[in-house]
Amino acid sequence: MTEDIATDQPPGIGSKRRRLFWYELLECARRGHRLAGTDAARVRGEDAVLVRDFGDGFRWHRCLRCDAWLPVRPAAHPQREFPPGRQEIEIPLRGKPLRDRYVLRLIALDRLLHFLVLGVLSVAVLGFAHERRRLRGPFYRTMDALQNGIGGPTGRSGQGLLGELGKAFAARSSTLWAIGLVLGAYAVLEGVEAVGLWLTKRWAEYLTFVATTVLLVPEIYELAEGRVTPTKVLTLVINVAISVYLLIAKRLFGLRGGGRAEAAERARDTNWEALERVLPGPPPH
Template identity: 85%
Template sequence: MTYDTGLESPSGVGSKQHRLFWFELLECARRGHRVVGTDAARVRSEDGLLVKDFGDGLRWHRCLRCDSWLPLRSAAQPEREFPPGREEVEIPLRGKPLRDRYVLRLIALDRLLHFLVLGVLSVGVLAFAHERRRLSGAFYRTMDLLQNGIGGPTGRSGHGLLGELSKAFAARSSTLWAVGLVLGAYAVLEGVEAVGLWLTRRWAEYLTFVATTVLLAPEIYELAEGRITPTKVLTLIINLAISVYLLFAKRLFGLRGGGKAEAAERERDTGWSALERVLPGPSR
């Protein structure tokens, strides 16, 4: 039987290859350690990769995700004679594939934010285009009253907030509908990216890379024209980082071996060979 222990802290004994950041430990802190053989009556020598029994009532169980060794008492009422064999054990996600899932889901959250903002803008523009004629008279009367109250200019002056809104009211209905539909389509695209990346689908990585790269040109152009704001600079940095990560780390378009190399790396980091490369820890 394989299950999460529910332990909060991913501490334990044992050796592990050095990583800059242990996403396995973060996952174990969230979900608990993944161990096997806690319901077995006896432990065989061939089970030593995952379970060690030193005969003192405690067994050391290896977490299949983070490689920590956890001391647990032997089962009072065993449900099976020996720990499960390899064919019965499902190795959880670990190594680079686990790291990639965290990064892709972080990008997915960014795309979800885009989806929400663009969706709201699209609905707002389309609603405005539909109700513009009815709202126009009341809008100008209200703005004139407000401007008069603070001693500002009245009417369609073309300056400030009143001027910008006047331009919106003066725009052709077909233009407003086109803008609203384009924003809606872009929102749908961002939503599709968010779902695909959250599920770590390969097609979503390509779609996100293409969509993000296409937008880099206008973003760079705006900054080159002197329209620099902290938000625009931050957006450019984020989109550049996403593009570089997807292209090189995810091996898109055949880069660094392409999909075959990506699949081989995933198999190497998540299969039994990944467990065998790390030396078992507890010994007496």
């Protein structure tokens, strides 16, 4: 049995691991440290990887996620005689698997934003296609009144936004319905990607990679044609980074050992050997 305990104790006392960005620290800051055996009456020598008792009124428990040593008073009413055995403890995500979950969820948030924007656009286009006949007359009367008031051209001519709205009213209904349905289907695709990535599903990684790389073609084409904007450049950079990350770091399509190597790496970072491999030094006493 393990439990999350929030504390202000600095992580990694004596830890031999050093990282530029410590995802375990971030996770423990969000959810509390993961400790085991806080409800035990006594501590054995074999429990030293989890908890140590120096007889000073505190027991030093090791966080199974970030390797911090935390002082905890022994339970007033113990629920068990000794800390749980290894077979009873589920080691939390740590190392590369934890980092990958954060990255995948960041991509999922990006896909969620796409889902919301495309969903709103789809509803707007379909709603406009359905109500276009009723809106056509009031639209042109309003535009004529506005343009007469400022001395501009009247009728169905015009540039900029007014011109684009005029084209929308002149478009065939079938075209508008097709555009709305395509936007809706794309929104659903982005929503499925967001859910799958948030749950760290392998199939979502493949789906996101394929969908993202397909969209790189029109994005590069627009930039090559000279239609360069900061937003388009930023979008291209983000999508290229996502594609490279999924392909290389997540070992898609058998790259770098594929799914088996990915599973082996995950197991290597979340087993007891990993805890022993980076066993922190003894806490102060």
